[in-house]
Amino acid sequence: MNLQTFNPQQETTDEIAKDVRHTLQSIGEDPDREGLLRTPARVGEAFQYLTKGYNEDPDAILRSALFEEDYRQMVIVKDIEFYSLCEHHLLPFFGKAHVAYIPNGKITGLSKIARIVDVYARRLQVQERMTTQIKECIERTLQPLGVIVVIEAQHLCMQMRGVGKLNSFTTTSDFTGAFNRQETRNEFLNLIKK
Ligand SMILES: [Zn+2]
Incomplete structure (x- = not known):
């Protein structure tokens, strides 16, 4: 991921992170265990990068x-x-x-x-x-x-x-x-x- 030229929106990251946290719970995971703590935020940033084409013409x-x-x-x-x-x-x-x-x-x-x-x-x-x-x-x-x-x-x-x-x-x-x-x-x- 090229993070040098990409700035995820914090607000969007937070929104996605909330949903991902819920998804983790739905599949029976514990979102508060160490390995998953930063996962919702990471997914939030990754999704913005993977869909950044919506903002380009x-x-x-x-x-x-x-x-x-x-x-x-x-x-x-x-x-x-x-x-x-x-x-x-x-x-x-x-x-x-x-x-x-x-x-x-x-x-x-x-x-x-x-x-x-x-x-x-x-x-x-x-x-x-x-x-x-x-x-x-x-x-x-x-x-x-x-x-x-x-x-x-x-x-x-x-x-x-x-x-x-x-x-x-x-x-x-x-x-x-x-x-x-x-x-x-x-x-x-x-x-x-x-
Ligand atoms: Zn498919």
């Missing part, structure tokens, strides 16, 4: 590094590591996002693509919606000739509960514009495999 992040450029080839950012929480169980799902777009006069900083993946991941999510939100954000801000987003992830809510095979990956994709052509999609899929 992904469109603004892309617009903050927008450049006019007459480049019309595929721009690919692959293997963007992310960590998110499934909204059904509040358990982690994590993996890699691969993003490509074909500019139509405007490009953005490559690191900004990774940033917006992080912003959407730091909210309660389902993998399918996160995939589409990243695609739509790039569409809205860059108005490119096409965008594709592929996400491969492992879901602890499946693995820990014994649903499905251990280490199985869920892959989602969403695309638009030029990527409706199978040939363009294949070019991208070949490039992310390497």
Whole structure:
């Protein structure tokens, strides 16, 4: 956890801590035993960090590094590591996002693509919606000739509960514009495999 750039709100920490203390009691634990004393506050801080994407504006992040450029080839950012929480169980799902777009006069900083993946991941999510939100954000801000987003992830809510095979990956994709052509999609899929 990068605490240097993150300031949890004390008021929110206290609110969550109260609930966590109650949860600990509900499962038959003693929240006053030594190992658990600071746990409610820690969970309060951790949850604010893990959901900090609600307070960030992904469109603004892309617009903050927008450049006019007459480049019309595929721009690919692959293997963007992310960590998110499934909204059904509040358990982690994590993996890699691969993003490509074909500019139509405007490009953005490559690191900004990774940033917006992080912003959407730091909210309660389902993998399918996160995939589409990243695609739509790039569409809205860059108005490119096409965008594709592929996400491969492992879901602890499946693995820990014994649903499905251990280490199985869920892959989602969403695309638009030029990527409706199978040939363009294949070019991208070949490039992310390497
Ligand atoms: Zn889940």
